[in-house]
Amino acid sequence: MTETQDPISAEVAAGYAFEGPALELGGLMLDATTLSGVPVRIPLAMLNRHGLVAGATGTGKTKTLQLLAEQLSAAGVPVFAADIKGDLSGLSVPGAQNPKIVDRAASVGQQWQAQGFPVEFFALGGQGTGIPLRVTMTAFGPTLLSKVLGLNDTQESSLGLVFHYADQAGLPLLDLADLREVVKYLTSDEGKADLKDLGGLSSATAGVILRELIAFSDQGADAFFGEPEFETSDFLRTTADGQGLISLVELPNLVDRPAVFSTFLMWLLADLFHDLPEVGDVDKPKLVFFFDEAHLLFNDASKAFLDAIAQTVRLIRSKGIGVFFVTQSPTDVPDNVLAQLGSRVQHQLRAATPNDAKALKQTVNTYPHSSYADLGQVILSLGIGEAIVTVMNERGAPTPVAWTRLRAPESLMGAAENTAMEQAVKASPLFAKYAEAVDRESAREKLAAKLEAGAARAQEEQATQDQATQATAEDKLRHEADRAAKRPKSSGRSTRRDKSVVEEVITSTTFRQVARTAAREIVRGMFGTGRRR
DSSP states (O other), X not given: OOTTTOHHHHHHHHHTOOSSOEEEEEEEESSSSOEEEEEEEEEGGGGGGOEEEEOOTTSSHHHHHHHHHHHHHHTTOOEEEEESSSGGGGGGSBOOOOHHHHHHHHHTTOOOOOOOOOEEEEEETTOSSSEEEOBOHHHHHHHHHHHHHTOOHHHHHHHHXXXXXXXXXXXXXXXXXXXXXXXXXXXXXXXGGGGGGGTXXXXXXXXXXXXXXXXXXXXXXXXXXXXXXXXXXGGSOBOTTSOBOEEEEEOTTGGGOHHHHXXXXXXXXXXXXXXXXXOOSOSSOSEEEEEESTHHHHTTOOHXXXXXXXXXHHHHGGGTEEEEEEESOGGGSOHHHHTTOOEEEEOOOOOSSHHHHHHHHHHHHTSOOOSSTTHHHHHHHOOTTEEEEEOBOTTSOBOOOEEEEEOOOSBOSSOOOXXXXXXXXXXXXXXHXXXXXXXXXXXXHHHHHHHHHHHHHHHHHHHHHHHHHHHHHHXXXXXXXXXXXXXXXXXXXXXXXXXXXXXXXXXXXXXXXHHHHHHHHHHHHHHTOOOOO
């Protein structure tokens, strides 16, 4: 059949004929081997309607992300992405031409040209090659931290109380050490009274929080919290020639600390939402944010946390930010978030188990009406680098579902050399701004000074009390001595009575205390020691 005779080709050609600029995804496939000449695209102005890239491991999700990042950068749109496996670092290096790339490019009408793109490398928690990303504990906040630590509702409420107290008491929470010291202080004898009117902090809850903070620290989080705090506006930069800067966060040990990664990305989104002004609909996004391994964010999350994510995703569109979730199955993403994702790029799914079959059926149900007789079978039969695509057109309506062979990235489909990455990091203008950690006075130092001052006051009060006791004893001694001296000495009985009075004074508790105090002072004078502090 010719292109005009095929109903799917005609429908897709009409549905993807956009007037404004668009990203080129690839070409429409009529079956597993036949391609049409119909291009499949995404309007640039619709990318802040968010999107989903899904598919089983090894089906080409990372290459799709790379393809989108390249074209966004070329269009002047900054990009943020996490480099889970290290492959995305190749965006900075021109690709290597080979027969497979030539054949793929020719099959979809792509004029392939090897080129690299401007990339900034960042490192989370001090691990990996890149400019350090840090955030203060106060800015991170108790809600996200509770998600990382796996706290229940009661423990999360108590953690919020700790943050509230620190804010009211003027105790800056910059790092994990600050938070640990505040928790320990509020369960000490000195600090319990400070929370008396706020309900207090139980020792059991404090113990759980402290233990989880230690485990969090073992994941490398100590290097993540602190100053200088990263300004998320530094992700919204372009080069002198107008290309969007691609910011990559290297995550070499994701398996060891998934909660740190996913919650950090959520903090970035929340911070961008807080800082950026409302812009409404724009010709192109101010930033496109790729949230890889998205299932880690949603696993075991509380309803309140999921509601916060859904609200952030829904509202951040008006700030000009587009968010793409990258995961294995659409069912990894909650329904209230999935409903807000206007663009879908679905790679192959596998149905090896009953749960897989159920996930496939649920995936098919998330798509608009399809011209394919069995969309589920098409998804199962997709080859590597192929996907089922639907996006929002320029009117905001979904485009026809299209079986698409994706274009080939023009940058290196692999990791860049470590030496080149290190040179790029040191050449960045952000290196001088963020490379060196700053340790200013914070809650830890202020609490230590407060406790030391309290101990000094207690010692001074004890010394004053000791002096008063000594003076009282000395006055009593002088008084008794004066009385004894004024008595007549004519009889032996009187002398014995006077002697018994003196003995009573000498054997009294007060006199013994004064004597011991005097003895200690003499010994301290001999050995040159002072009062212990």
